[in-house]
Amino acid sequence: MKTSSEIAEALQESAVMVRRAFLLLHGAGLIEQKKGPRGGARLKLPPKQVGLGDVFAATAGDWLSVEDKSLASLLKKVREDAIEAMNEHSLAQVMKRVKKGK
DSSP states (O other): BBBBHHHHHHTTTTHHHHHHHHHHHHHHHHHEOOOOOTOOOSSSOOOOOBBBBHHHHHSOOOOOOSOHEEEEEHHHHHHHHHHHTTTSBBHHHHHHHHHHOO
16 A cells, blocks of 8 residues: 555655545545555556546546536537547556656
């Protein structure tokens, strides 16, 4: 398990931002968390089984709200298609590319 502070330091981000992301990812069932001195967070599934679309859907919130029903329907379809396309790439693939870049 990695703490929010450890992840924030690695990402050069604030621990608060990481904790907020953890809450969203936990709510979507993508990570498990443990409190306390030996606590932290980790993926519930292997990185090969987590798509980028899953992460996007968990963290993006309400994408865009419009009153026109036909436009709202179209935007919903576009979002679903985008998530499906993003899910063609897994976290494992992204991690592999990031490691190559270092």
